[in-house]
Amino acid sequence: EEIVSLGEALDYTITGIEPGAGIMERSFSTLEEYENLEGWEILESSTAGMLTELDQAIQNERPIIVTGWTPHYKFASFDLKFLEDPKGVFGGLEDINTIVRKGLEEDMPNAYQVLDRFYWEPEDMEAVMLAAQEKPFEEVAKNWVEENQEKVNEWTEGVEMVDGKAIELVLTPWDTERASAHVMEVVLEQLGYNVTLTPVDPAIMFQAIANGEGDASLAPWLPLTHGSFYEQYQDDIVDLGPNLTGTRIGYVVPAYMDIDSIEDLPP
Ligand code: PBE
Missing domain, CATH: 3.10.105.10 (Dipeptide-binding Protein; Domain 3)
Known part of the structure; x- marks a missing residue:
């Protein structure tokens, strides 16, 4: 029940960046590779827009999933974690x-x-x-x-x-x-x-x-x-x-979110 409400709280949406980015192409592939992501959406945005959304979610301790990468200062400013990617759609280092x-x-x-x-x-x-x-x-x-x-x-x-x-x-x-x-x-x-x-x-x-x-x-x-x-x-x-x-690229969430793997996202 808590899991279902997470999907709803996120509106089954991952906050992305510019449509031409490589990480967006990989993100669309996760929707095909992970059965539990059927019905999820990747929101096209901009890097600045994604960072604003991330910042606001963290101010309010709301859940959010963004397309993220390192090196990036957001890992120094916020306590964030990459979601595990057991199918390797985003690769390793x-x-x-x-x-x-x-x-x-x-x-x-x-x-x-x-x-x-x-x-x-x-x-x-x-x-x-x-x-x-x-x-x-x-x-x-x-x-x-x-x-x-x-x-x-x-x-x-x-x-x-x-x-x-x-x-x-x-x-x-x-x-x-x-x-x-x-x-x-x-x-x-x-x-x-x-x-x-x-x-x-x-x-x-x-x-x-x-x-x-x-x-x-x-x-x-x-x-x-x-x-x-x-x-x-x-x-x-x-x-x-x-x-x-x-x-590194992948899905990034605030550390306070009780989820560790892409596979754990609610269908
Ligand atoms: N990035 C940063 C780019 C490459 C550098 C991960 C947002 C991309 O996805 O194409």
């Missing part, structure tokens, strides 16, 4: 990879080398994201590069300067990707590149690298979050491997 267009290695060997070497830790990304709650990403990225010269040197050591060559980095519209793109922008500009950042949906990001409109992206979450886009475009892009490991 994932990577964020660097992809570049075919021909970039020949056309821009210096930038290619930096992009190929670029690797940082979730704590680095989190530090940039946290500081960006107060200041613009441009400023935060500059500070981060200044304060982390040793790490940055590992990416740039021995790389020759260029003279104002234009390079376009394609990103997706979330803070995780704003963090990496702005740091790379600072690093490449210090090497003499003229960097443009273009934020687009994940599908367009892969398409832009595949057709050569964009030069590189630090934004693909793999193997599952953007797995379907990756499969579609993998023959037309160059995958330089992970630039960060240890991300």
